[in-house]
Amino acid sequence: MPRLSAAQRHPVRFRLNGEAVEGIAEPRMLLADFIRHELGRTGTHVGCEHGVCGACTVSIDGTMARSCLTLAAQVEGCEVRTVEGLAPEPGRLSVLQAAFRRHHALQCGFCTAGILMSLDVYLRAHPAPTEPEIREVLSGHLCRCTGYAPIVRAAMDAAAELSLSTRQEDVRYV
Amino acid sequence: MKPAPFDYVQAETLDEALAVLAAEGSDARVIAGGQSLMPMLNMRLARPKVLIDVMRIGSLARVDDGGDRVVVGAGVRQAALLAWPRLAAKLPLIALALPWTGHAQTRSRGTICGSVAHADPSAEMPLCLIALDGEVHLRSARRRRVLPAGDYITGMMSTARDDDELIEAVAFRVRPGRGCGFREVARRHGDFAIAACAAIAHADGIRLAVAGVADRPELRDWPDLEGDALDDALNAFAYDLDARDDIHATARYRRDLVRQIGRDVIDEARRCRV
Ligand code: FES
Ligand code: FES
Numbered sequence: 160m161p162r163l164s165a166a167q168r169h170p171v172r173f174r175l176n177g178e179a180v181e182g183i184a185e186p187r188m189l190l191a192d193f194i195r196h197e198l199g200r201t202g203t204h205v206g207c208e209h210g211v212c213g214a215c216t217v218s219i220d221g222t223m224a225r226s227c228l229t230l231a232a233q234v235e236g237c238e239v240r241t242v243e244g245l246a247p248e249p250g251r252l253s254v255l256q257a258a259f260r261r262h263h264a265l266q267c268g269f270c271t272a273g274i275l276m277s278l279d280v281y282l283r284a285h286p287a288p289t290e291p292e293i294r295e296v297l298s299g300h301l302c303r304c305t306g307y308a309p310i311v312r313a314a315m316d317a318a319a320e321l322s323l324s325t326r327q328e329d330v331r332y333v
Numbered sequence: 334m335k336p337a338p339f340d341y342v343q344a345e346t347l348d349e350a351l352a353v354l355a356a357e358g359s360d361a362r363v364i365a366g367g368q369s370l371m372p373m374l375n376m377r378l379a380r381p382k383v384l385i386d387v388m389r390i391g392s393l394a395r396v397d398d399g400g401d402r403v404v405v406g407a408g409v410r411q412a413a414l415l416a417w418p419r420l421a422a423k424l425p426l427i428a429l430a431l432p433w434t435g436h437a438q439t440r441s442r443g444t445i446c447g448s449v450a451h452a453d454p455s456a457e458m459p460l461c462l463i464a465l466d467g468e469v470h471l472r473s474a475r476r477r478r479v480l481p482a483g484d485y486i487t488g489m490m491s492t493a494r495d496d497d498e499l500i501e502a503v504a505f506r507v508r509p510g511r512g513c514g515f516r517e518v519a520r521r522h523g524d525f526a527i528a529a530c531a532a533i534a535h536a537d538g539i540r541l542a543v544a545g546v547a548d549r550p551e552l553r554d555w556p557d558l559e560g561d562a563l564d565d566a567l568n569a570f571a572y573d574l575d576a577r578d579d580i581h582a583t584a585r586y587r588r589d590l591v592r593q594i595g596r597d598v599i600d601e602a603r604r605c606r607v
Contacts, residue, residue, distance in 0.1 A: 165338035
């Protein structure tokens with residue numbers, strides 16, 4: 160049974176956006192801080208640090224999770240995804256990100272990384288969401304700029320586009 | 334807003350976790366999903382010297398359907414219980430209340446037992462456990478004991494757990510044929526309840542349990558009251574709860590919620606009683 164001492168920093172290894180990463184952390188280090196300060200991926204934002212605002216939301220093993228309520232040590236061996244992993248290639252936005260841009264679903268962008276991660280996880284599991292379902296997912300996030308309406312529109316539009324492209328792929332491959 | 338330093342122990346078996354708890358006592362805290370404890374650590378309202386992570390203990394991650402009771406282990410996440418196919422048939426009240434417990438982003442990691450251990454007066458799982466005459470299964474290196482939920486929760490975030498004990502599981506009673514209803518009012522769906530009401534309608538009467546108003550969930554049992562008699566009973570209960578004003582709502586507003594949504598959930602429970 161490993162006991163990690165408070166006084167030392169210990170190696171932490173997991174996969175981030177499909178790539179093996181490693182860093183060192185005190186046991187008390189939050190996953191959010193590990194991703195930002197140890198690994199230098201600052202796309203994930205930190206607002207309240209007690210689970211309320213949703214800015215720090217990432218995907219851990221395919222589920223949405225607060226990286227401010229998770230210790231870096233707890234994701235040893237896990238598959239973590241952050242906003243940096245959404246774009247298919249540099250200079251191209253994912254369908255969801257492009258919909259956010261079209262619908263002006265962000266202004267300052269502070270909340271956006273977390274919201275994109277929640278919606279990305281949700282849309283993978285629920286390709287045909289209803290608007291109340293999207294609003295329920297968004298209830299775990301605070302946005303102080305947009306008033307949410309454009310975010311809901313962007314999510315619905317992205318879902319429609321995604322299901323269309325899957326259907327076209329089906330046609331292409333049968 | 335960063336936790337104070339602690340040692341971190343990832344227990345692989347229950348015995349390992351119990352041994353550390355026995356050695357460290359009140360200096361240790363058990364962490365499961367962390368969705369209640371991590372905010373306490375970040376705000377330094379809790380400063381344990383050792384954190385014992387129990388999520389790698391396979392034997393705790395089980396939902397046991399024992400016919401007349403469902404036993405939920407300490408490693409069972411809220412999202413996992415919500416996805417359990419028999420939930421609505423076995424524990425309809427939990428099926429109604431769980432979607433109100435935190436947000437999808439916290440249910441994915443938070444556990445049922447962790448919420449009970451934290452004993453927040455406005456939390457849904459302690460409320461339901463009390464409403465369903467549930468039990469808390471406590472374990473230490475010394476002994477094993479089972480407490481009725483009403484004895485386990487002693488006040489605001491305070492419980493009858495000894496320093497060397499951890500919650501191994503909670504057990505909910507299954508009672509077919511009873512109707513139930515659940516509703517809560519919060520500033521935002523998934524936030525802490527200003528008032529949450531759970532009702533149960535059975536052959537001989539009704540039960541109403543309320544969270545978010547007193548310093549722990551409270552319940553009342555009544556015969557099948559109707560009309561003015563029910564209003565009077567709800568009003569007396571609302572006053573007994575000794576509501577207080579806070580930043581979210583006045584005491585008067587909370588009493589009104591107990592009267593209004595209390596009646597709504599009782600009606601809802603009666604409609605689905607068989
Ligand atoms: S920073 Fe994690 S929820 Fe606000
Ligand atoms: S875009 Fe500014 S907080 Fe959401």
